[in-house]
Amino acid sequence: MVSSPDPQWSLTLLNGWTLSRDGARQKVAHRQQRLITALALLGERPRTFLSGLLWPDSSEAQAAVGLRVSIWHINHELPDLLDADGTTDVSVALGEHVLVDITDLQRELQAPGAELSDWYPRWERLRTAELLPGWYEDWILVEQERFRALRTAALDSIASYHLSQGNTEETKAASKLAIALEPFRESSYRLLIQAHLATGDLVSALKTYRSFSADLRQEFGVGPSPSLVKLIAGAVGDSGRQMDSGGLPLTQMLPSLRPVTSESGDPGVNLVRELAAQKP
Known part of the structure; x- marks a missing residue:
């Protein structure tokens, strides 16, 4: 039988x-x-x-x-x-x-970035895949937060892979989705800023940094990490550009980021020193 x-x-x-x-x-x-x-x-x-x-x-x-x-x-x-x-x-x-659909998605997200394909459908799934919306029990809220963190980490991984391959538009798309999920996630902002810098778009990089910095200070009373400050200050120092398309000095686009003089003569170093000395 x-x-x-x-x-x-x-x-x-x-x-x-x-x-x-x-x-x-x-x-x-x-x-x-x-x-x-x-x-x-x-x-x-x-x-x-x-x-x-x-x-x-x-x-x-x-x-x-x-x-x-x-x-x-x-x-x-x-x-x-x-x-x-x-x-x-x-x-x-x-x-x-x-x-179980969430188990399948989590297994898929564990694959190395180089092995993934069909990027945009996967990004859309990561953007919209909410775990049990409308369920508010404490243990469910913990799992919802854990899954949201997994989604943003996966998007960061995708963005980082594309940045390493020189695919800046894909990097921007993935990092922007991660930021929409976690508005204060510095790693996602860093990837977005690096993508702008990779294409020589210093103005967009500065605008992104300025927005992130202002939001951090308003919400938590702190600024970006020293490493992110150094990244953006170094980009300003290396560019040698003085004006953006709107006619304003680039350094005026950042909170308290302005040229200073020191024995080093390196604008990037000067900017880092000035920001590091500031209080939130």
């Missing part, structure tokens, strides 16, 4: 919650959705951990009952979704055959 194949389960957590079996969408109560989601994001966990996570305001006994009820409903309404071997008296797990 030929055994029937395992059902094909597909769980979507990005931009909404959906569970499908062999292509057919399943109706799942929110209580069971929460348990399935926890197992998808956190992996196999002890029952005591899951009951405390999902029912934090209940007593230990009530939380244990809530977990048992959820497991019973999943086993009867969604057979084979839970791992028969991994689901024991002390632990619970999803079946290994369950496909």
Whole structure:
């Protein structure tokens, strides 16, 4: 007798919650959705951990009952979704055959930049792939923040790879998406500034630096790191340019970045020294 194949389960957590079996969408109560989601994001966990996570305001006994009820409903309404071997008296797990979209995306993002292709569709997916929008439980918020950090790190990696290959427009596109996700991420601004400098667009580099610096000081009362200050000051010193297209000295485009005199005679060094001596 030929055994029937395992059902094909597909769980979507990005931009909404959906569970499908062999292509057919399943109706799942929110209580069971929460348990399935926890197992998808956190992996196999002890029952005591899951009951405390999902029912934090209940007593230990009530939380244990809530977990048992959820497991019973999943086993009867969604057979084979839970791992028969991994689901024991002390632990619970999803079946290994369950496909989870966020897991696939995270695995894909771990590939080296040189091996990736179809950049723009991937950037769009990184830009729009929100984890469970509208879910506000504390443990979900932690996972949402972790995933947002993963997305921005991946975009930085893509931008850095393209910068190393001389693909400045691709660098700008990826770094701008990262900045949209994390407006105060200096590494993304650095990559964008480096892309502008690589094309000789000092004015755009200065404008980007100025905007970032102003936002940092307004929000946190601090300025950019000394290494970023040195990068932009060095670019100004090396350029030898005095005027931008608007008729203003380039150094006036930056907060308190103006020519100073010193024994070094190096404008870049002078600018770095002046900024380093300033207080936020």
